[in-house]
Amino acid sequence: MKTLLTSKFAVIRDPEKCIQCQVCVNQCSFNANYFDAEENEVKSRNENCVDCQRCVVFCPTMAITITNTPLEYRYHRNWTASVIDDINKQAETGGVLLTGMGTDKDYPVYWDHLLLNASQVTNPSIDPLREPMELVTYLGSKPQKLEIDERTLELRTKMPPQVKLNVPVMFSAMSYGAVSLNVQKSLAKAATEIGTMWNTGEGGLHSSLKKYGSNTIVQVASGRFGVHSEYLNSGRMVEIKIGQGAKPGIGGHLPGEKVSSEVSLTRMIPEGSDAISPAPHHDIYSIEDLLQLIHALKEATNYTKPISVKIAAVHNAAAIASGIVRGGADMVVIDGFRGATGAAPKIIRDNVGIPIELALASVDSRLREEGIRNKASIVISGGIRNSGDVIKAIALGADAVYIGTSALIALGCHVCQQCHTGKCAWGICTSDLKLTKRINPDVGSQRLINLLRGWSLEIKDILGGLGVNSIESLRGNRLHLRGVGLSDSELEILGVRPAGR
Amino acid sequence: MDNLRHINNSFNDDKVIDACSIFGAMNTSGKRFPGTGVIKAIANMHDRGNGLGGGFAVYGLYPDYKELYAFHIMYLSSEGRKETESYLGENFDIVHMEEVPNRKTAKITNPPVIMRYFLDVCKHQPDIALQDDYVLQAIMHINTTRKGSFVFSGGKDMAVFKGVGYPEEIAEFFCLEQYEGYIWTSHGRFPTNTQAWWGGAHPFSVLDWTVVHNGEISSYGINKRYLEGYGYHCTMQTDTEVIAYAVDLLMRKHKLPIEVMAKVLAPPFWNDIERMPDKERKLALALRQVYGSIMLNGPFAILVAHHGELIGLTDRIRLRPLSVGEKDNMVYFSSEESAIRLISPKLDKSWTPMGGEPVIVRLKQESRQLPDTREEAVTSGR
Ligand code: SF4
Numbered sequence: 001m002k003t004l005l006t007s008k009f010a011v012i013r014d015p016e017k018c019i020q021c022q023v024c025v026n027q028c029s030f031n032a033n034y035f036d037a038e039e040n041e042v043k044s045r046n047e048n049c050v051d052c053q054r055c056v057v058f059c060p061t062m063a064i065t066i067t068n069t070p071l072e073y074r075y076h077r078n079w080t081a082s083v084i085d086d087i088n089k090q091a092e093t094g095g096v097l098l099t100g101m102g103t104d105k106d107y108p109v110y111w112d113h114l115l116l117n118a119s120q121v122t123n124p125s126i127d128p129l130r131e132p133m134e135l136v137t138y139l140g141s142k143p144q145k146l147e148i149d150e151r152t153l154e155l156r157t158k159m160p161p162q163v164k165l166n167v168p169v170m171f172s173a174m175s176y177g178a179v180s181l182n183v184q185k186s187l188a189k190a191a192t193e194i195g196t197m198w199n200t201g202e203g204g205l206h207s208s209l210k211k212y213g214s215n216t217i218v219q220v221a222s223g224r225f226g227v228h229s230e231y232l233n234s235g236r237m238v239e240i241k242i243g244q245g246a247k248p249g250i251g252g253h254l255p256g257e258k259v260s261s262e263v264s265l266t267r268m269i270p271e272g273s274d275a276i277s278p279a280p281h282h283d284i285y286s287i288e289d290l291l292q293l294i295h296a297l298k299e300a301t302n303y304t305k306p307i308s309v310k311i312a313a314v315h316n317a318a319a320i321a322s323g324i325v326r327g328g329a330d331m332v333v334i335d336g337f338r339g340a341t342g343a344a345p346k347i348i349r350d351n352v353g354i355p356i357e358l359a360l361a362s363v364d365s366r367l368r369e370e371g372i373r374n375k376a377s378i379v380i381s382g383g384i385r386n387s388g389d390v391i392k393a394i395a396l397g398a399d400a401v402y403i404g405t406s407a408l409i410a411l412g413c414h415v416c417q418q419c420h421t422g423k424c425a426w427g428i429c430t431s432d433l434k435l436t437k438r439i440n441p442d443v444g445s446q447r448l449i450n451l452l453r454g455w456s457l458e459i460k461d462i463l464g465g466l467g468v469n470s471i472e473s474l475r476g477n478r479l480h481l482r483g484v485g486l487s488d489s490e491l492e493i494l495g496v497r498p499a500g501r
Numbered sequence: 502m503d504n505l506r507h508i509n510n511s512f513n514d515d516k517v518i519d520a521c522s523i524f525g526a527m528n529t530s531g532k533r534f535p536g537t538g539v540i541k542a543i544a545n546m547h548d549r550g551n552g553l554g555g556g557f558a559v560y561g562l563y564p565d566y567k568e569l570y571a572f573h574i575m576y577l578s579s580e581g582r583k584e585t586e587s588y589l590g591e592n593f594d595i596v597h598m599e600e601v602p603n604r605k606t607a608k609i610t611n612p613p614v615i616m617r618y619f620l621d622v623c624k625h626q627p628d629i630a631l632q633d634d635y636v637l638q639a640i641m642h643i644n645t646t647r648k649g650s651f652v653f654s655g656g657k658d659m660a661v662f663k664g665v666g667y668p669e670e671i672a673e674f675f676c677l678e679q680y681e682g683y684i685w686t687s688h689g690r691f692p693t694n695t696q697a698w699w700g701g702a703h704p705f706s707v708l709d710w711t712v713v714h715n716g717e718i719s720s721y722g723i724n725k726r727y728l729e730g731y732g733y734h735c736t737m738q739t740d741t742e743v744i745a746y747a748v749d750l751l752m753r754k755h756k757l758p759i760e761v762m763a764k765v766l767a768p769p770f771w772n773d774i775e776r777m778p779d780k781e782r783k784l785a786l787a788l789r790q791v792y793g794s795i796m797l798n799g800p801f802a803i804l805v806a807h808h809g810e811l812i813g814l815t816d817r818i819r820l821r822p823l824s825v826g827e828k829d830n831m832v833y834f835s836s837e838e839s840a841i842r843l844i845s846p847k848l849d850k851s852w853t854p855m856g857g858e859p860v861i862v863r864l865k866q867e868s869r870q871l872p873d874t875r876e877e878a879v880t881s882g883r
Pocket residue numbers: 011027028029030031032033048049050051052053054055056066425
């Protein structure tokens with residue numbers, strides 16, 4: 001069938017600069033650049049280009065520019081280019097449209113409507129270069145109160161297990177198979193060096209990563225890939241994955257081509273077989289089933305590890321979170337609808353779920369109203385871009401955040417949304433060994449360390465400006481936030497005053 | 502406590518910003534002394550206030566009514582007074598009531614009516630262990646639901662005198678030179694963004710706990726949300742109230758020793774915690790993990806008092822001043838050392854405590870009415 005799709009991008013090669021070295025040909029995993037031997041010239045197939053910028057970055061003479069194709073569809077408010085393209089794709093294939101990354105739709109980003117406070121005169125701002133500025137955060141359930149021996153001043157209360165973070169930013173779940181081993185190595189190494197956590201995702205823990213155990217959160221998802229008692233006990237925390245912000249309500253599918261021998265060993269499934277995570281956990285059809293799984297995992301880990309439950313931010317996230325906390329979870333993770341995915345139906349990614357800012361505000365308020373906020377830590381994820389987002393999330397009530405996309409960008413990702421193709425030119429979202437070696441874990445972890453170092457310096461600056469010297473004084477302190485351009489009901493949900501008041 | 506989850510302002514922005522002078526004096530053998538010296542000392546720091554609030558807390562004040570809860574209530578309307586008095590009549594035995602004596606002065610214009618009541622709860626709440634909660638609930642009830650009625654204090658054998666004016670003017674208005682007590686604290690206020698009102702002056706109290714405070718609590722938003730989870734409603738439009746409730750929660754409800762409470766309000770830094778010996782580290786770590794939301798962050802110097810104890814504390818990096826002086830049985834705290842020297846020029850000892858280091862003054866063993874097993878300590882924290 002002839003395709004009616006037109007190319008989206010144009011590869012423009014400056015003939016003055018191009019030296020015909022063919023680097024771009026080798027770098028492009030989408031087969032968009034080729035060498036025409038007859039004409040002895042490097043050429044491009046625009047229709048294959050996904051604008052991943054790999055060739056642009058690696059061209060030694062900087063001869064390449066990628067632009068949106070100048071051929072634009074005639075303007076129509078309703079029938080935009082992407083709508084027309086999607087219809088054509090389905091007319092040609094008859095399938096569900098898959099995509100990667102987080103949604104690129106134009107929904108409001110509430111972080112950009114929240115502004116932070118700073119001290120002037122009545123209280124001094126604090127200079128983080130001269131005074132201690134504390135970002136240490138402990139995740140885990142906290143008792144309502146402490147009992148202390150009045151005479152000896154000894155602690156009588158037995159504290160539930162706590163996980164220490166030097167920076168309240170963790171790397172979110174990205175499974176081996178969805179991302180390459182080198183990506184996981186980079187994350188694990190960086191997390192260990194910084195003193196934060198990385199998350200295995202649902203694909204098990206590769207044996208070479210066991211040494212990073214004390215900075216690892218091991219995940220248990222509906223497919224139960226690679227889950228066994230040693231796995232559960234090799235991390236610092238266990239996370240039950242119920243849902244994912246990019247695709248609430250549906251499961252996962254790792255195609256057999258990505259299940260290499262190493263992936264097969266780690267996931268404990270036959271090589272080359274599809275790894276399918278069912279939409280629900282088939283042993284969790286209601287909250288009391290979740291409670292049982294939480295307690296089974298606590299038993300399996302001898303009550304030494306906090307148990308986390310991750311859900312997608314959906315309409316009644318607050319009530320669900322309350323149930324999860326009452327079910328015994330030590331941490332609730334809420335993944336907003338801007339969260340990314342290795343592969344998801346586009347229609348779900350772009351239409352299901354709610355913004356994380358609103359979900360977070362209502363979950364935090366709800367747990368406080370019910371007097372159970374101390375019982376669990378709240379962690380959010382889904383589209384956190386910079387330290388400003390982090391600090392606003394903490395002021396709204398989060399204990400910490402997970403970053404996924406930001407971490408991948410630090411490793412090279414240019415957000416081309418081709419994660420589902422397995423051809424990631426940056427060697428991130430692929431199991432093609434030719435591509436995965438493009439990530440060097442030493443370089444990758446250094447880039448991640450730099451990123452979080454930069455963020456923590458910025459967070460310290462902001463805290464000092466607010467006149468506090470410890471992150472817990474900002475956690476849930478919405479008084480330091482003001483809203484701009486928000487409706488009354490949005491402000492009410494966020495628990496934030498409009499700017500100027 | 503009724504209506505436990507009631508949140509009176511979900512935006513948490515009902516606080517005012519202010520700066521101040523504070524002064525405290527305690528006789529560690531429990532001997533009562535008149536307020537003249539304290540008044541003179543706080544007046545010496547006149548410039549640290551702006552005449553929009555002054556106040557005093559006095560302990561050992563009502564020896565004749567020692568066993569009764571002494572309520573000092575301000576009324577802004579006669580209707581509110583009628584309602585509140587009938588509420589008091591229903592829930593307590595009113596043993597004695599009168600207007601708090603005052604004199605007409607040039608400086609205090611248009612004062613509200615301030616009454617005091619000596620209340621017996623034994624018939625209404627025979628269980629001694631529950632009496633404090635019963636009284637506190639009544640105070641919260643009056644403050645949150647009775648329009649124009651505000652309970653300034655409600656402890657036994659103590660009271661808070663406060664209002665709009667410089668502290669020395671308030672002292673003159675309430676004839677404070679005529680009272681005696683073994684602990685006095687006082688406060689001169691410099692609010693920057695509020696209309697002056699009598700309820701906004703310091704000290705703030707919960708039962709017999711009082712707090713005077715110089716500073717601004719930048720962690721107010723989360724402190725208030727945390728306390729609301731325990732049924733405390735902030736009604737006085739100031740962050741000092743939060744400190745008073747925090748103290749009540751930690752000491753009375755959670756039964757933490759006073760030095761431990763100080764570690765919650767101004768905790769050691771994580772780096773210092775890591776270097777502590779094992780037992781101490783465990784405690785400090787758990788305190789920060791559990792009570793992080795009630796840590797007071799931002800510049801502050803506070804004096805917290807209750808029967809038998811007076812404690813001075815600054816924030817962890819001491820952004821507000823506090824000096825201590827000792828002479829015989831007297832211990833003084835002040836924003837400025839000069840105020841101490843003014844009334845006690847020859848001190849045995851005087852110093853400036855470190856940031857976050859609590860200075861705890863206790864009644865000497867022989868003069869203690871309360872059983873106490875801790876070692877003989879007059880002033881600790883040095
Ligand atoms: S490497 Fe990326 S940007 Fe370059 S031609 Fe290929 S797909 Fe396009």
